Amino acid sequence: MEPRTPLLTPVLIAGCAVILVNFAIRASFGVFQIPIAEQFHWARAEFSLAIAIQNLAWGFGQPIFGAIAERMGDRKAIVLGAILYSVGLVLSSAATTPLQHQLLEILVGFGIAGTGFGVILAVVGRASSDENRSMSLAIATATGSAGQVFGAPLAEWMLSFMAWSEVFLIFAAAIILVLAVLPMMRSPDMASRSELEESLGQVLMRAAKDPSFTLIFLGFFSCGYQLAFITAHFPALVAEMCSPVQGGGMLASLGISSTSALGAIAISLIGLANIVGTLTAGWAGKRYTKKYLLAGIYTARTFVAAAFILLPITPTTVLLFSATMGALWLATVPLTSGLVAHIYGLRYMGTLYGIVFFSHQLGSFLGVWLGGKMYDIYGDYTMVWWIGVGIGAFSALVHLPIRENRTTLGATPA
Numbered sequence: 001m002e003p004r005t006p007l008l009t010p011v012l013i014a015g016c017a018v019i020l021v022n023f024a025i026r027a028s029f030g031v032f033q034i035p036i037a038e039q040f041h042w043a044r045a046e047f048s049l050a051i052a053i054q055n056l057a058w059g060f061g062q063p064i065f066g067a068i069a070e071r072m073g074d075r076k077a078i079v080l081g082a083i084l085y086s087v088g089l090v091l092s093s094a095a096t097t098p099l100q101h102q103l104l105e106i107l108v109g110f111g112i113a114g115t116g117f118g119v120i121l122a123v124v125g126r127a128s129s130d131e132n133r134s135m136s137l138a139i140a141t142a143t144g145s146a147g148q149v150f151g152a153p154l155a156e157w158m159l160s161f162m163a164w165s166e167v168f169l170i171f172a173a174a175i176i177l178v179l180a181v182l183p184m185m186r187s188p189d190m191a192s193r194s195e196l197e198e199s200l201g202q203v204l205m206r207a208a209k210d211p212s213f214t215l216i217f218l219g220f221f222s223c224g225y226q227l228a229f230i231t232a233h234f235p236a237l238v239a240e241m242c243s244p245v246q247g248g249g250m251l252a253s254l255g256i257s258s259t260s261a262l263g264a265i266a267i268s269l270i271g272l273a274n275i276v277g278t279l280t281a282g283w284a285g286k287r288y289t290k291k292y293l294l295a296g297i298y299t300a301r302t303f304v305a306a307a308f309i310l311l312p313i314t315p316t317t318v319l320l321f322s323a324t325m326g327a328l329w330l331a332t333v334p335l336t337s338g339l340v341a342h343i344y345g346l347r348y349m350g351t352l353y354g355i356v357f358f359s360h361q362l363g364s365f366l367g368v369w370l371g372g373k374m375y376d377i378y379g380d381y382t383m384v385w386w387i388g389v390g391i392g393a394f395s396a397l398v399h400l401p402i403r404e405n406r407t408t409l410g411a412t413p414a
Contacts, residue, residue, distance in 0.1 A: 081114015
C-alpha cells in the first residue's frame with residue numbers, strides 16, 4: 001500500500017504564496033481606472049485597452065510558460081515570470097501615453113502568466129495525490145481570491161496618500177520578494193509510465209482531435225469575459241451607477257462613505273466569498289461529475305448577473321451581488337484544470353491547461369476592452385453587461401456534452 005500524500009505540502013504552500021501576491025496585484029488594476037484617466041484626461045477606453053492587452057498577453061503567455069516549466073523546470077519559469085511582471089510595473093509607473101501603457105501591459109501579462117495559475121496549478125497538481133488533487137487545486141485557487149480580498153482595498157488605501165505610479169513600484173518590489181519561497185517548490189514526478197512515454201506533440205494532437213477539449217476551450221471563454229470585466233470595470237460601475245451610501249448606516253460606520261470606496265470593497269468581498277466557493281468546488285469535484293458542476297456554476301452566474309442589472313443598483317444590491325458572484329468566481333478553475341488533468345494526464349497539464357486558459361483570456365480581453373469601448377459610446381455599462389449574461393448562458397450549455405473519460409496514448413477519444 002502506497003503511503004498517503006499529505007494535503008498541505010511545501011509545494012502547495014509555496015505555490016499559494018506566489019499566487020497570493022500575483023492576484024493581489026492583478027485584481028487591483030480596476031482601481032487605477034479613474035485616477036489614471038483623470039490625470040491624463042483619457043477616454044475610459046484607453047486604460048481599459050491596456051488592461052485588455054494585459055489579459056490577452058497573459059493568455060498567450062500561459063501555454064508558453066507551461067511548456068517552459070515542463071522543459072526547463074517550474075522554478076525557472078516562475079523566476080522569469082516575476083522578472084517580467086516587475087519590469088512591466090516599473091516601466092508602467094513612468095508611462096505617460098496610452099500607447100506606452102498598452103505596450104507595457106504585454107510585459108505585465110506575460111509576468112502574470114509565469115507566476116499564475118497555469119504554472120502553479122500544474123506543479124501543485126503533480127505534487128498532489130489522486131485523492132488530494134481536487135482539493136489542492138482548490139486551495140491554490142482560493143489563495144488567489146485571498147489576494148483579491150486585500151489587493152484592491154490596499155491599492156485604494158495607498159492611492160489616498162501616494163500617486164498611482166508609486167503604488168506600481170511597491171507592487172513591483174512585492175512580486176520579486178515572493179521569490180524567496182521558491183526553494184520549497186520541488187515537485188515530484190507524478191506522471192504515469194504511459195504519460196512519460198508520450199511526447200508533447202502526441203498529447204497536443206490527441207487533445208486537438210478530441211471534441212471534449214474543444215468544448216472545454218469554448219466554455220472557459222465566458223469565465224474570462226465575466227471575471228475580467230468585473231475586475232476592471234466594476235469599481236467604476238459602482239462609483240458611477242450605484243445610489244449614494246447613506247450616512248449613519250452600517251457601511252458608513254465601517255468607514256465606507258462613498259461609492260468609490262464601495263467599489264473597491266466589492267472586489268474584496270467577491271474575493272472573500274470566492275474562498276468559500278472555490279474550496280466547495282474542490283470538495284465537490286472529488287465527488288461529482290465536473291462537467292455538470294461547471295454547467296451549474298455558469299447557469300448560476302447567468303441568473304445572478306441578470307438579476308443585478310435588472311434591479312436598481314444600490315449599496316445593498318452591490319454587496320449581495322458581490323457575495324453571490326464571488327461564491328461562483330473562481331470555482332470554475334479547480335474544476336476545469338482538474339478536468340484537463342483527469343482526461344489527458346499530468347505530464348503536460350501545464351501546457352494543455354495553458355491552451356484552455358488562452359480561451360479564458362480571449363474572453364478577458366473582450367470583456368475589458370468592450371467594457372471601456374461601450375462605456376464611451378453609451379455612457380454606462382448596461383449593454384456590455386448583458387453581453388456577458390448571454391455568453392455565460394452559452395458556457396453553461398457547451399459543458400453538457402463533454403465526455404469525462406480519460407484518454408490514453410494511442411486511444412481515440414470517445
